[in-house]
Amino acid sequence: MILPKSNRLTTEQLAEVTAIVTEFGCKIQPIVGAVRTIYAIVGDEREELMINRLEGLAYIDRIDRIQSPFKLMDKRSDLASHRITLGGVTLGEQLLVIAGACTIDPKNPNYFYETAAAVKEAGAHVLRGGVWKPRTNPYAFQGDVKSLDILLEASRRTGLPVDTEVMEEAHIPLALDAGVHTLQVGARNALNYSLLRAIGRAVAERDACVLLKRSIHMGTINEFISAAEYIAAFGNPNIILCPRGTSPALDGYRNHPDESITPLLKEKTWAPVVVDPSHSVGKASYVAAAALAAVAYGADGLCIEAHVSPSHGIGDDPKQALTPDMLAKTIAQAKQIWALRRSE
Numbered sequence: 001m002i003l004p005k006s007n008r009l010t011t012e013q014l015a016e017v018t019a020i021v022t023e024f025g026c027k028i029q030p031i032v033g034a035v036r037t038i039y040a041i042v043g044d045e046r047e048e049l050m051i052n053r054l055e056g057l058a059y060i061d062r063i064d065r066i067q068s069p070f071k072l073m074d075k076r077s078d079l080a081s082h083r084i085t086l087g088g089v090t091l092g093e094q095l096l097v098i099a100g101a102c103t104i105d106p107k108n109p110n111y112f113y114e115t116a117a118a119v120k121e122a123g124a125h126v127l128r129g130g131v132w133k134p135r136t137n138p139y140a141f142q143g144d145v146k147s148l149d150i151l152l153e154a155s156r157r158t159g160l161p162v163d164t165e166v167m168e169e170a171h172i173p174l175a176l177d178a179g180v181h182t183l184q185v186g187a188r189n190a191l192n193y194s195l196l197r198a199i200g201r202a203v204a205e206r207d208a209c210v211l212l213k214r215s216i217h218m219g220t221i222n223e224f225i226s227a228a229e230y231i232a233a234f235g236n237p238n239i240i241l242c243p244r245g246t247s248p249a250l251d252g253y254r255n256h257p258d259e260s261i262t263p264l265l266k267e268k269t270w271a272p273v274v275v276d277p278s279h280s281v282g283k284a285s286y287v288a289a290a291a292l293a294a295v296a297y298g299a300d301g302l303c304i305e306a307h308v309s310p311s312h313g314i315g316d317d318p319k320q321a322l323t324p325d326m327l328a329k330t331i332a333q334a335k336q337i338w339a340l341r342r343s344e
């Protein structure tokens with residue numbers, strides 16, 4: 001829908017607008033009101049180039065979209081009935097829990113093996129462990145490809161599928177060929193469209209899954225769902241949205257907690273939402289409350305950092321990892337809230 005700045009377009013302006021939409025196979029239908037006339041675009045108004053050209057005209061106030069910009073991730077798309085099953089859990093039918101260390105320590109693999117067994121015992125369905133790490137400080141530990149073997153060994157020992165972050169294209173085949181089931185796109189890369197395309201292309205060939213974190217710079221809901229659309233466009237709809245707090249941080253927290261985004265996402269997309277309370281609040285003692293709030297807001301699952309001995313962990317673990325006891329309690333309480341919501 002085209003809304004002009006003035007009450008109606010002049011004959012010359014209407015001719016110019018009509019010429020543009022005609023190039024894209026659309027037509028213009030004026031809707032004449034008592035005071036203002038607005039102009040419907042009849043045809044597929046999702047054509048970005050057409051919208052950009054119309055928005056660039058000085059006499060156009062704005063273009064209001066009636067159709068969703070997401071062809072695949074939209075709640076009304078044919079994919080809306082698609083169900084993702086991960087770690088034996090069909091999302092939407094049971095609360096999914098992904099848990100494990102922020103970062104695998106390649107020098108002390110036993111911590112990760114013990115953590116893997118402990119998170120399974122606590123009730124997690126998927127094991128997370130960082131192999132390659134995005135670190136703010138270039139001199140901080142950046143991860144190590146050797147940790148991939150540790151991750152997969154922990155998967156064999158526990159029978160849990162694993163999730164790890166891929167930071168660049170070269171990591172994708174390494175992770176998938178090793179047997180990683182869920183590729184995580186981190187908050188720093190969620191706006192890296194070439195990486196999203198490469199992931200979409202790679203997972204389309206397999207039954208893999210993508211956990212897409214929300215970038216700290218994604219102000220709008222549409223930006224988040226559009227990033228998922230980049231991946232889905234290649235044919236694999238196993239995409240889970242993962243809010244993890246945004247920037248600037250709420251004073252005292254690591255980020256600005258965004259658990260409340262879930263109902264807004266669910267108004268627009270069918271994609272399941274698995275909230276990461278660990279990076280959102282950034283401190284172990286606050287994680288449980290954020291996790292429970294996330295489930296109260298309608299999250300389909302949680303992604304929580306946990307470690308058998310957080311003070312011996314690396315990366316974020318010393319600050320924000322839950323101990324196995326804390327994790328077990330959080331999962332039990334989260335399941336109660338989940339059940340309460342389901343009984344509404």
Ligand code: PEP
Nearest residue numbers: 102186187188213244279
């Ligand atoms: C992580 O999961 O350890 C991580 C680095 O997360 P994020 O990309 O959300 O910061």
Ligand code: MN
Nearest residue numbers: 102305315316
């Ligand atoms: Mn982390």
